[in-house]
Amino acid sequence: xxxxxxxxxxxxxxRSFMAEYLLRHYAAKSKLEIDVASAGLGAFTGDTATxxxxxxxxxxxxxxxxxxxxxxHPNLLAQYDLIFPMTLGHKRQLLDLVPELAGKVFLLxxxxxxxxPGKDPSKLIEKDHEISDPFGQSVEIYxxxxxxxxxxxxxxxxxxxxxxxxxxVAVGADHGxxxxxxAIMEHLKGQGFELEDFGTDxxxxxxxxxxxxxxxxxxxxxxxxxxxxxxGTGLGMSMAANKVPGIRAALCTDTFxxxxxxxxxxxNVLCLGARVTGLGLMLDIVDTYLQGSFSGGRHGQRVDKIExx
Numbered sequence: 001x002x003x004x005x006x007x008x009x010x011x012x013x014x015r016s017f018m019a020e021y022l023l024r025h026y027a028a029k030s031k032l033e034i035d036v037a038s039a040g041l042g043a044f045t046g047d048t049a050t051x052x053x054x055x056x057x058x059x060x061x062x063x064x065x066x067x068x069x070x071x072x073h074p075n076l077l078a079q080y081d082l083i084f085p086m087t088l089g090h091k092r093q094l095l096d097l098v099p100e101l102a103g104k105v106f107l108l109x110x111x112x113x114x115x116x117p118g119k120d121p122s123k124l125i126e127k128d129h130e131i132s133d134p135f136g137q138s139v140e141i142y143x144x145x146x147x148x149x150x151x152x153x154x155x156x157x158x159x160x161x162x163x164x165x166x167x168x169v170a171v172g173a174d175h176g177x178x179x180x181x182x183a184i185m186e187h188l189k190g191q192g193f194e195l196e197d198f199g200t201d202x203x204x205x206x207x208x209x210x211x212x213x214x215x216x217x218x219x220x221x222x223x224x225x226x227x228x229x230x231x232g233t234g235l236g237m238s239m240a241a242n243k244v245p246g247i248r249a250a251l252c253t254d255t256f257x258x259x260x261x262x263x264x265x266x267x268n269v270l271c272l273g274a275r276v277t278g279l280g281l282m283l284d285i286v287d288t289y290l291q292g293s294f295s296g297g298r299h300g301q302r303v304d305k306i307e308x309x
Contacts, residue, residue, distance in 0.1 A: 004079065004081045013050050048069075082104055087107070087130040169195055174236075208237055212236075229272070249270075262292025270286065
């Protein structure tokens, strides 16, 4: 499953910049599929990284000269599965800005300690997890900051690699979605997903409820992480799938809807219309949907109300 990580500090020219480029470096070496970025709560968009930060990364063979800072925005935060601020103050600002982020915001060192425990967490003071700002200080202070960030980033990479599991995805279509189904499965084969084809096997006319119910029951029972259903418009598949208890099928015609279906609605079945959505856009929708995750918070309360009906 492809993950996404956002590092956050104040100006996005020192700490979060170094964390981003270090994670990119280790992810490339480990062939770890991950989307990584950084931003600053008080950043001036377009600033370059500080000379000292660039220099201490260059010592590791990492070129950070292309970096340009950007400012934290709620829409940016919604795009990432995990958000790592550097200090408790940053964490509080993020949660004040978007309260529903609770559950995916962790101090960088806090998360590294949690997934690779080195001592009793009950004996840790939260301030111990903070990474202080080296801005305006010597190269040696920057080097110490890089070492501190580097250790945490490496611990997180190890955690990702150890926990790497193939997402199981069920895919089904009627005759109207058959060709799109074949293209989607071919598109996903090389991305590490474990796929199962629920039919149909040709463009010969068939009844979409049969396929929708079979696939949805398998997803509802936990045999698959997510499902994808395709018919001519996506309407019939979504109606049929949502008759199965535990299924939250979402008909999506754009990537924003796909992201929100996962983030806000905890959708577990994606429905597509092969006769109303072009294949290129359809593949983008599939990628966005499968890379998404549920943000919880107030959205969890709302999903619970759906499930109680």
